[in-house]
Amino acid sequence: MTMSNTSPASTWLSLASSEIASSSHLHDELLDVLRAFGKDDGDAPGPATLNPDEQPAANVAVVTHLQDRITTELLDEIDADQASMFGRRFASVSVLLEENTITDSSSGITTNQLLRLALHRRAVQILSTDDPILSKRKALRIRALVDFIWSQSLVLGLKDVSHDNPTLVELVHQKQLQSLSSSRYNELTKGFHHATLEGNTSDYGPVHINILRIQLQKSQCQMKCIDARTINTDLPTLAQQMGAAAAISGGFFLYSEPDIELPSKRTDPVGLLVEDGRILGPPVFRRAAVFQGGDGIGIDKLGMTRVICSFTLQQSDGELSAQQLMELTVGVDNVRCFHRGIAEKVTPSQDEIALKIVGGSLIKWSSEETSIPLAGCVLLLPTTMLPTNWPEKASTDAKINVTYTLPTPLDNAVAGGPIFFDDNNDEQTMDLPSEDFKGSAPPVTFSQDETFDRNLLPRMGIGITNNDSSGEKELVCVAVDGRNLDRALGLTLQGTSDLLKTLGCVKAMNLDGGSSKRMVILDPESSQHSVVCLSTTEIKGNDNDNGGSSKKSAGEPSRPVHSAILFLPPDS
Template sequence: MRIRALADFYYSQAAALHHLASAAKLLTLPDLCKIATFKSVAPGIEHAVLSGVTGLRCGPIRANVLRVDPAVRKLSCCDVRSAEMQERLKEPDCYAVSGGFFLFSEAPILEPSKRTDPVGLLVTDGVVINPPLFNRGSLLDYGMWGGKCVVKVMEMSMEYWTFTVEGCDKPTKRTVAWHNPPNGPPGDVTSTFNRAYGLRSPAPPKNHVALTVVGTKLISISHSALDIPLAGAVIICPEFTASCPCNLSWEGPSPIISAMAGGPMLNPVIDKSSEEFALTAPPVTFSQDETFDQNLLPRMACGVTPSGAVIFLAVDGRDMSAPGVTLHILGDLMRALGCESSVNMDGGSSKRAIIGGKVVDTTSEGVVGGSENGASNVRPLKSAIIFEMR
């Protein structure tokens, strides 16, 4: 990870300096966004390309922008690792972008988790695949409310989420009241602890139990402290018994049709620590970032405008002709595109923009000298946001 970060830094800064020295004209970010021309590519979807050299020490920026009308298109957040979903992304009616983080560089990844599993909140067609075990900026599609489509970009945490244990003799429900309380589980309530808290949970108080939970699986129950799973949590709650492992079902404080966690929020402010990018919390490329947001990288972001349009921005990077941007510059770009709130999604080699089943951005797993983009060095997507007709 350190070698890759160092290579990214020197490569991207060299590319930026090269273009800044030779550019005939330097653009501000608002000017770069103003000259972009949006064209309709399908009902409810417009596409534009940002291209120009800026004076922000990031050199040339090349990015694809998709502006989506959520009243026409629902935002289906999906796990796309199956062969069927990989083929779906290639269909001529498919319009999509890459999604949230997944387990990749972390070690060790212990069962039941496995490499490429999604990290954080994931809701597909109203079904909670992963609860928000990390307090992260997320894209939330609530569907139609009062004749209006409600889509938000905001932080979502475990507080007020309810789980039902399906392996009990009688229905057992618990609602989370506290998340990562620094002084341990307070009182007779339910608390959750993830890897941003530490490697091991506190011990449960009297008449309470500690649960090891990964996604919708209850792995174990104990009256003692437990190791916190990499992409899961330890839940401390009033005592009950169940046969483990068993399934859990989750529901949020209000119904969500579709949701995908990313992080951190880009505006109004970037605060990685408040979104639990810390210690060994995945992805470790963010939680253990020693570059302090200095690297220019491929980035992916989504945001919402005051009019309700949803903006998706895929910024090319690791390319001498387009080295990428920092998180802070990504946030400035989203503001320049009119977003009042926006969030970073998974970028790097996973960044992708798909129009009519075709990838329109430049994507590579390694740095390249020009715009070559062979199919052999493109990482398959693990999650995606697909824009489907309502």
């Protein structure tokens, strides 16, 4: 192992940069991976050496030391079981990188050694931060770091052996899946088609992707969006019961965010969710949504502007009674909406009042500084707009409910984001801040992505094609498998965008991916529904916490689906 004596201005990252520049066997892309989780090249705290095992304290092994820190310091954000698992996964990846290191005789510095160096240094950086915001997100950042370093080790490891493999886009063409004119698609029922894209690529390694194409005119498809938490069954059974031709997982939800406060809870949907005309979640964030309304199925950015909020007082004084209080239109008459992409707290001016809203409930009103809920919002409005029958304070026997009316009525809708591309609109796409993926807006893994969209993950995307010569337009869904170390590493957002573009879409967007990503299709022969996605094989440590060994868990159960989109034939 090469050790370097450096000037005080040097960092481990600058040393690594010099090593990569002078090496014939280290890929240039490696430097971008090492820069992740840093603000700039100078943001690389820790000893200025290329030794991943530089000890933080005398006689303490670095892996054991960091695993112990992860297991204990994350307890403010997640439960003990999760913290212990994150610690074991960190140790397992470190050990696997060390085991897979093949020393080059000419320099002694290897790709996996530098990745292991970054894993250790960035973990210390995350755990030691005094940033008031980042200090609340250590669990999310540690998890993202471990996933990122491990997936990049696999991708970089494939570069020397995958020169003859096609790119992802080339593989789509080789398999003749870019349009329905290919015989590679199987018809599930009238107008619904499915195919699987599988193979080894030069840019993303092994891929396994399920493609659903729906001819909207031929199928007369009805789209139904649901809060799947209210259904006491799994997605295949639900699709079977409702007569769906196919179903996919839907939008984002609260998960590991550290500051979820009641009445919000883990698994609550983030953003717009409309089920059969009922708005279960308002469009707090202006983000891409897929929807069905009077003009059919579409994709667009939808937010709170011109949404009507109706407030009703629900009293319980022996028997329930409801009293209409007022209606407000966001963006009209000085009614302003604030969410977590803008700030974490907001203070009304002297003549304003703040209404703190989560879903269908007004949980607080105040003329003082008010915290903004994770998946909710705070409305600021002139105090003169409050009706005379507005209650002076909240009480246990009086609850104020909030219902919403969209500017354009929708039957069903679910938000995701970002929009990947829109051939009919010059507005910038793949722009996360413009869709309120910023600040502390959930999911924080998007709002605070520190990998520069280099993380390979399971993805879900959806897009729409132009009308063909017969006037037919298609809805295209892709379920990208990932975290399966043998058959599918996953894609970046840009990779998912490129895939949908290659499949003929003119407008497309991202939905929630990760371990809850799911696609279910109807088997036309058996008339049964089944999940077509691969199981994940995430890196996990053995049951002990000593970090001394590691393993892959084959077929680990995925997270349940929390919101879903069902695609129904007209006779369902």
